[in-house]
Amino acid sequence: MSTATHQEDEEPMAPLIVDCDTGIDDALALLYLLRDPAVDLRAVTTVFGNVDAATAADNTLRVLELAGRADIPVAVGARSNWRGTVDLAPHVHGADGLGDVGLPAPSATPVAEPAAELIVRTARENPGNLHLLAVGPLTNLATALLLEPELPRLVSHVTIMGGAVHHPGNVTPVAEANIHNDPEAADIVLRAGWDVTLVPLDVTMAEALTESAQRRLVDAGTAISSFAARILDHYLGFYERDVFGVRRAACHDPLAAGIAVGDVALETAPVVDVVVETGEGPARGATIADTRGQYRGYPAREGAHVRVVLRTAGGFADRLVDRLCAPEAAEHVA
């Protein structure tokens, strides 16, 4: 286990696996983590979502090489949900998933081990210690739970970017893309008895990446910041056209990464019951979080094990940009 620490007096950070569908915000989240020498990123597993699972692995390898971390293994996971449905998002992330900015092809290739098996093996090798950060559809995590029913006791924590609680959805009026892409898997993952932190649109939509962030990234002039500036430009275009009407982007996966490694102060984050609507009606893929205790400070509920982040202290987007602009001399060397 890594002995790197955020501060000398802190506990070593738990080993981390990121499960993602590497599009633009996944790449920013990975770079945020890779630029923190205290983060012990053991592997990245990929899933269909923003792009197909193989492209997500290829994009992940490109991003790892850009950050000088080609040593981190990348495993390909689920190509679709269990119905065989795949709903990719090239209109958001570009045809290649990384804003079509031409990041060089990787020299490394994915490992042969499938994503779910890698997750289970790493959990067994680090019993009670592994942290999972999932920022795509939850198919790989659900598969891992079926492979190893003891997984909830082997894993220390699961952080998930997904869902919409009091905020509208982004693919239907009430469903967020990661959950909607595989509601059955999400329901399995949220019902498993492990400690989960859910990072829904309620908070990721409130963290704004703007043109001033883009200018700061351009001005920093490092390889990483320049790449981040170019993919952010593409992302701002989508958000201007389809969501905000101005050049402002949400900060989905990076915020979940920041929360996973303890960099974000949570203002409202009750532990409540959360399930997923898996029926065929208009609420399919909605995250049903029981926030009815909101007027009484969210009284504790026996059996509840999902912390839903409804409000943060804010300011994370600036922190993300700071990190991506840091001089690359400080880059982590494996």
Next chain:
Amino acid sequence: MSTATHQEDEEPMAPLIVDCDTGIDDALALLYLLRDPAVDLRAVTTVFGNVDAATAADNTLRVLELAGRADIPVAVGARSNWRGTVDLAPHVHGADGLGDVGLPAPSATPVAEPAAELIVRTARENPGNLHLLAVGPLTNLATALLLEPELPRLVSHVTIMGGAVHHPGNVTPVAEANIHNDPEAADIVLRAGWDVTLVPLDVTMAEALTESAQRRLVDAGTAISSFAARILDHYLGFYERDVFGVRRAACHDPLAAGIAVGDVALETAPVVDVVVETGEGPARGATIADTRGQYRGYPAREGAHVRVVLRTAGGFADRLVDRLCAPEAAEHVA
């Protein structure tokens, strides 16, 4: 049609039918309307919900007699939803639905005409002019739509207390009681092509009836204000125990009544698509309102015909108490 007006230069108010399940807040809503001489209340129809439909009619007759309006016909409607399910709320409204404060039994009886038929007949007699205010489950309105497919063109407007959009539900994490009591009927009513104003928990929970309201009602010392004070006392008890942890009650049905007669300034009330989840999963009875346009001022959507009230200017609870405290010399005489 009544020629009474709110102000000399206003249009006469449309004739109104209130469809309700008379418990405490229904009674307050009825009294609010009955104390406005400009309101042309043609009939009250009742439905199961807070209490059974027959008790709702009996309670309505009691309230009408208290207000000196025994002349207004009351028709009994649906005893259950179409599945035969009935889920009453004596824990909220008392065993008799009116806080068990002993309001005298009525001398009048309900009319023989069933609620849905009365609605259809009154709409035909006032083509294009009738306003429906529904503050209970929507079974009677759905039945009326099946009796008369032209009803959406015969009715000028429908105001509904029901649903939860960005606010938690009150009977499940995402469903409000009126809609959850008959989701299929609510879906029929919300999909019919008439102009609907939906008044969900998002705004009714924000209007607080407090102990100071209760004291003002006691101090006013009229028959109506004294009755209102006593039922409010019961209502405050429920809300303290189950919802707020302090003696503060929501203002569901009265706010919908205030909105129906144009007494409330609406700050955020977009016209959006709204459907109801009728599946058997955890979102059953949720109102699925498409508020994804919130960042762009809710751009108009072709075919959308439900105005969802998400924020009012506030202050309605005070207005309600003012009205209920008014000297009874000013009482409307039929």
